[in-house]
Amino acid sequence: xxxxxxxxxxxxxxxxxxxxxxxxxxxxxxxxxxxxxxxxxxxxxxxxxxxxxxxxxxxxxxxxxxxxxxxxxxxxxxxxxxxxxxxxxxxxxxxxxxxxxxxxxxxxxxxxxxxxxxxxxxxxxxxxxxxxxxxxxxxxxxxxxxxxxxxxxxxxxxxxxxxxxxxxxxxxxxxxxxxxxxxxxxxxxxxxxxxxxxxxxxxxxxxxxxxxxxxxxxxxxxxxxxxxxxxxxxxxxxxxxxxxxxxxxxxxxxxxxxxxxxxxxxxxxxxxxxxxxxxxxxxxxxxxxxxxxxxxxxxxxxxxxxxxxxxxxxxxxxxxxxxxxxxxxxxxxxxxxxxxxxxxxx
Amino acid sequence: xxxxxxxxxxxxxxxxxxxxxxxxxxxxxxxxxxxxxxxxxxxxxxxxxxxxxxxxxxxxxxxxxxxxxxxxxxxxxxxxxxxxxxxxxxxxxxxxxxxxxxxxxxxxxxxxxxxxxxxxxxxxxxxxxxxxxxxxxxxxxxxxxxxxxxxxxxxxxxxxxxxxxxxxxxxxxxxxxxxxxxxxxxxxxxxxxxxxxxxxxxxxxxxxxxxxxxxxxxxxxxxxxxxxxxxxxxxxxxxxxxxxxxxxxxxxxxxxxxxxxxxxxxxxxxxxxxxxxxxxxxxxxxxxxxxxxxxxxxxxxxxxxxxxxxxxxxxxxxxxxxxxxxxxxxxxxxxxxxxxxxxxxxxxxxxxxxxxxxxxxxxxxxxxxxxxxxxxxxxxxxxxxxxxxxxxxxxxxxxxxxxxxxxxxxxxxxxxxxxxxxxxxxxxxxxxxxxxxxxxxxxxxxxxxxxxxxxxxxxxxxxxxxxxxxxxxxxxxxx
Numbered sequence: 001x002x003x004x005x006x007x008x009x010x011x012x013x014x015x016x017x018x019x020x021x022x023x024x025x026x027x028x029x030x031x032x033x034x035x036x037x038x039x040x041x042x043x044x045x046x047x048x049x050x051x052x053x054x055x056x057x058x059x060x061x062x063x064x065x066x067x068x069x070x071x072x073x074x075x076x077x078x079x080x081x082x083x084x085x086x087x088x089x090x091x092x093x094x095x096x097x098x099x100x101x102x103x104x105x106x107x108x109x110x111x112x113x114x115x116x117x118x119x120x121x122x123x124x125x126x127x128x129x130x131x132x133x134x135x136x137x138x139x140x141x142x143x144x145x146x147x148x149x150x151x152x153x154x155x156x157x158x159x160x161x162x163x164x165x166x167x168x169x170x171x172x173x174x175x176x177x178x179x180x181x182x183x184x185x186x187x188x189x190x191x192x193x194x195x196x197x198x199x200x201x202x203x204x205x206x207x208x209x210x211x212x213x214x215x216x217x218x219x220x221x222x223x224x225x226x227x228x229x230x231x232x233x234x235x236x237x238x239x240x241x242x243x244x245x246x247x248x249x250x251x252x253x254x255x256x257x258x259x260x261x262x263x264x265x266x267x268x269x270x271x272x273x274x275x276x277x278x279x280x281x282x283x284x285x286x287x288x289x290x291x292x293x294x295x296x297x298x299x300x301x302x303x304x305x306x307x308x309x310x311x312x313x314x315x316x317x318x319x320x321x322x323x324x325x326x327x328x329x330x331x332x333x334x335x336x337x338x339x340x341x342x343x344x345x346x
Numbered sequence: 347x348x349x350x351x352x353x354x355x356x357x358x359x360x361x362x363x364x365x366x367x368x369x370x371x372x373x374x375x376x377x378x379x380x381x382x383x384x385x386x387x388x389x390x391x392x393x394x395x396x397x398x399x400x401x402x403x404x405x406x407x408x409x410x411x412x413x414x415x416x417x418x419x420x421x422x423x424x425x426x427x428x429x430x431x432x433x434x435x436x437x438x439x440x441x442x443x444x445x446x447x448x449x450x451x452x453x454x455x456x457x458x459x460x461x462x463x464x465x466x467x468x469x470x471x472x473x474x475x476x477x478x479x480x481x482x483x484x485x486x487x488x489x490x491x492x493x494x495x496x497x498x499x500x501x502x503x504x505x506x507x508x509x510x511x512x513x514x515x516x517x518x519x520x521x522x523x524x525x526x527x528x529x530x531x532x533x534x535x536x537x538x539x540x541x542x543x544x545x546x547x548x549x550x551x552x553x554x555x556x557x558x559x560x561x562x563x564x565x566x567x568x569x570x571x572x573x574x575x576x577x578x579x580x581x582x583x584x585x586x587x588x589x590x591x592x593x594x595x596x597x598x599x600x601x602x603x604x605x606x607x608x609x610x611x612x613x614x615x616x617x618x619x620x621x622x623x624x625x626x627x628x629x630x631x632x633x634x635x636x637x638x639x640x641x642x643x644x645x646x647x648x649x650x651x652x653x654x655x656x657x658x659x660x661x662x663x664x665x666x667x668x669x670x671x672x673x674x675x676x677x678x679x680x681x682x683x684x685x686x687x688x689x690x691x692x693x694x695x696x697x698x699x700x701x702x703x704x705x706x707x708x709x710x711x712x713x714x715x716x717x718x719x720x721x722x723x724x725x726x727x728x729x730x731x732x733x734x735x736x737x738x739x740x741x742x743x744x745x746x747x748x749x750x751x752x753x754x755x756x757x758x759x760x761x762x763x764x765x766x767x768x769x770x771x772x773x774x775x776x777x778x779x780x781x782x783x784x785x786x787x788x789x790x791x792x793x794x795x796x797x798x799x800x801x802x803x804x805x806x807x808x809x810x811x812x813x814x815x816x817x818x819x820x821x822x823x824x825x
Contacts, residue, residue, distance in 0.1 A: 028593060031539045035532040040522050043665050046605060046615060049674040052524055085477050107689030109800075119683065119691065122674040129676040132613040133507060136481075139611040184691055185683065191695040191804060193654070194603065194619030194672065201699065203796045205788040207736065207780055209745045216741025216774055218812070219825035220564040229473060230568050233710035235466050238490050242719055243711035245466075246818055248568075 045132055045140075049122040051172060058168035059149025061156040067146050068153050071135045080116075080157050089116040090157040093180040098160060101183035117158040121185045123176045127151050228264070232331070249331050262346050265339035272328050274336070280344060287318045293344040306337035460497075466490070469500050472560070472572050480508035483554065485575030488705045488724065493751075494549070494759040496578035498635050503642045504554055504576070504656060506677075507612035512662055514638075514646035517609065519630065521594045523601065524669035530595030537632065537646055540585055546629060547583040548652070549758045551726045553698045555655035555682050558805040562794075565821050569710035573809060573821060574703045577724070579759040582650045583633025587623050590630065591668065598624065601668035605675075606649045606660035615675040616658040617694065618651055620668075627652045627757075630663060652757040653728030654696045655803075657682055687798040698728035700787050701806035702735055702762070702779035713817035716770040721748070725760045727781035734780045735762040741774030741810065741824055742789060748777070756782075773813040774824070790823055 047053040069078065076082050080090035092115045097103045103118045105111040120126055131147045133139045142150065152167035160178050161167065167175065176182065190199045228248040230236075237245030249264075269278070269289075278286045296302040310333045313325040326333070339345075433439060460467070469484040476482040486502040496502075503509070514537045523529030554576035560566040567573055587604070604623060608614040622628050631650045632638060639645040644661025651658045657677050672678070672694060683691040702725035707713055721739075725732045731754055736745040748762040762777070779787045790807040797804075812822045 028543060028589075031542055032533040032535040032593060035520050035522060035534045039520065039534065040532055043520055043607075044522055044667065045613070046607065046667065046673060046675070048524070048669070048671065050671065052669075086481070102689060104689070106685060106691075107687075114685070116680055119680050121679055121691075121693070125674050125676055125679040128615075129680075132615075133611065133676070136507065136611075139507065139613070184689070185679075185693040186690050187693055189692045189695065191684075191692065191697045191699070192619075193622055193697055194617075194694060201785055203788045203793055205786040205792050207734075207745075207778065207786045209736070210743075212743055212745070216743065217825045218822050220823040221812075222565050222568055222821055227568070230470075230572060231473075233569060236468075236470065236487065236489075236569065236571065237711060238466055239463060241490075241706075243707045243713055243819070246710055246712050248710075 045128075047124045047128040047131070049124050051124055051169070054124070054127065054169050054172065055144050056169050057144040057148050058166050058170075059145045059147070059152055060166040061149075061152045061161065061163055063145075064149035064151070064153025064156075067142070067150050071138075071142075072150065075136060080154055083113070087115065088113060089154060091115045092118040093158050093160075095159065097180035098178050101179070101181070103181045103184060106181070106184065117154070117160075117180060119181055119184070120179060121181050121183075123151070123155075123172060123179055126154065127172070235329070249335065262339060262344075265336045265344075268328070268332050268336055272326060272332070274326075286323055289340060289344040291318075293340045293342075296341060297343065299341075302341035303334060303337045306340050307333040310336060460499075467500065469502060469575075470571060472567060475560075481506055483556075483576060485571045486578050487571050488575050488577065488703070489570050489708050489711065491705070492761075494579050494724070494753075494761050495635060496580060498580065498637065498640045498643070501578040501580065501634075501640065501643055502554070502576050505642070506614055507610060509642050510610055510662065511641040512609065512646060517646050517662075517664070519590075519647060519663060519665070521590060521666045521668070523596070524667055528597050528601045528668050528670065529591075530597075533590075533594045535590070540630065540647070541632065543585045543589065545583055545585055545633075547581055547633065548629075548650075549579065549581045549753070549755050550650060550652045551577065551579040551698075551757065551759045552656045552659055553577045553701075553726070553728075555657060555695065555698070555803040558807070558809075559802045561807075561823070562801055562805050563799040565823050568821055570703055570705050570708040570809070573709070574705075574724075576656070577726075577759075579726075580634045581636070582629070582631040584629045584631030584647075584650065586626050587628045587630055587649075587666065588626055590666070591623065596668050600670050603669050603672055605665075605667040605669060605673050606658065606663060607665040607667070608644075608660050609662040609664035613664075614657075614660055614677065615673060616660055617672040617675070617678060618649075618654070618658055618696075622651060622654070630666075651696075653698060653730075655682070655698055658696060682803060684797070684801040684803045686801065695804055698726070699804065699806045700727035700729065700732070700779050700781040700785045701725070702732075702777040702787060703809045704737070704775050704777050704811060707775065707813065707819045708811050709819055709821040711819045713768060713813065713819070715817065716768050719766050719768055721764045721766045721775065721777075723748075723762055723777050725750075725762055725777065725779035726758065727779065727783075727785070728757060729785065730782035731756045731758075732760040732779055733782050733784075735760070736778045736780075737762075737764045738776045738778070739766060739773045742776050742778075742808070745778065768813065770815065772815055774822070775811045775813060775819075776808050778808055791825070 044053065075085040076089055077084070081088050092105045092111060092113065093103055106114065106118060127147060130142065130150050131140070135141065148167045152161060152165055155161045155167070155175060156163060156165060158180070160180070161175060187195060188199060190201045232247060232249035234245040234247040234249070237243070278289055280289050282288050292306070296306060299305065307330065310326055311328065311330070313323045315323065467487050467490040469486055471482060471484050482505065484503040486496055486500050491500070517537055519535045519540065520532065521529065522532035557576035558573055561573055598620065602620045604618050604620060606616055606618060618628060629650050631648055632646055634640065634643065639648055644663065647663045649658065649660045649663050678694055682695065683693050684695045685691055702723055704721055704723035706722045707719060713719065721737055725735045732750065735748045735750065737748045738745045746764060748764040751761040751763060754760050787806060787808055793805070793807045810822050810824055811819050813819050
């Protein structure tokens, strides 16, 4: 992927740059200092696709499994399959892909995800990432051999290396030749400035001014249930201006779920950390939402009263522990209060 | 008789007598232009002014005493509004506290903040987009911004392993080579060093490669904050990287790529081709909009790579390596690769192609009735300056060219405006930008015809906002 540059032009450019370089070193004396070999060794941790920078070492699949279960599985799942915290690492590759170097499911629209092993085209990338950034909460804490071991374990989960395999600097180039998506990348496109601007843009539109194209037809809109998925848009626009935000807190959400407002009220209870002290069915520090709903079921002004109490806080009604005043806007307090006065339904 | 008297600004005189004695000094008391006063006249005026000043002080005391009580009638202002409206706007007929009381002193807040009434203007997460807050993104509220500069506190965020507030006195930048021959003398620079070197200050946009990525297949989010808010623009200040490389004695013939590396837990790395460095455009920045970088944006040092997606603007920049081939890092192999029809990924997709969006009126807003509106938006290109922006209100059938507001800068946001009178009928608002290379921003159909719908990255399609008869504006895509 290195560029095929015009040699004559390059030589001239290089000569000019060299002249500039000599000048720059003299022009700014006493700024910066030479790096020590120890400093370079401490910081120069990158590993390139040609394995330049890869330190000597080795680690087995079995050793990797032990490290994985202790330090990686909580986020990525025991088999690297988890979608809970991050995208899955393992899955979607086949023995055929190992032969072809193209992951077939990348062209299969019915296949839901794109795992790390489906995309990985250079094994150095996996090694380098684990070395510099993993584990997520304690990056750079693994030993070199542990990095080899964890890399080996992931490759084993993808069927790329056998169970009894030990990955090392000596055999990693052989593993590269078995990566399922090793031939899956291209740099032949106009978005890579390293290509020297030789590739033309792939999408060529024209600037027609009148009577252009077919009459417009709407193909996609936001579904009604998603109307309030990003919160109340009225609160995401300035209070003055040519346009104001649409109030998506009232009406929209109810129509959305048909759930009696429970989802929205509970989302607010989550947002304002009400749920730290109140369960729906069970009391925690304060009363359960269902208890509150029962107590005020017969009260005509329950919504206004409860909205007021949510915002002002109170003490003495439910026990010794007082509830502090809550800094939520009135509309949100009323949404929760309405849900409580409706009996706190699911 | 009206007597006009003009006094120099300054502390009020301690004694009338002293002022009197100074009256005749030129500059201390300026004569009213239409009346030349004699000495007796000046004394009379000064005496009146002194009397008036005492009255003012007495008045201020009375106002302070009444301040508590004054809030009581205020509370009924809304109820009074209906009856008062016959005679005029109660917001004008009843003077507010800020017109009748004493305001706050200087330096109440040593690093000021926006009005409390601007609390709705916030950067926000998109619910459900990521499971963690440390590997996530927040979107800039484009719908509420003016001009081209993003206030630093509203700059979009993208963190890979959480953000840090790094102590600048302990921060270092090291420049080395992938082998010993590419960089003659690897060097270490402190912030003190870097800030001594000649600096440049330039306005540039920064856009995440995944901006508008949720909209490749269909409409997914409601407002331009979420469709286009991984976009910001600042004036950055720093040192051209070329200068630093020259100080280290880089072999530019072999060293055709540089790797930027961050000091945070992710130690984010990205490859930048040397062509961009040699152009002088790439620099290491410590300044942003007149202050230092914000911690969320890489304080105290980040790479600025104009025209290239934000992931390459490495934050907390600790190291530059010069090498003879690209590095295939995580964020150029596993992420930030664009999936094309047929299953091939485009790697090292970096340039942000020409794009624009109308920010007002935009999705999630409501027009307050028919009549005049200004259609306003932003346009930008990673290949140079914006040459023209066209706006359509009929879904792309007919277009008018918008006004480009100055400044119009290379690889920078450009603000465009167009006058529009809304007649109350449904409308489909679109903008289409053209850059200095002649590249025309495509519509969704044209883009998908080439790249399909699964790329995630580099969606620069024309955005459509639908204005409904109710005045509500929502996000739609046309077939």
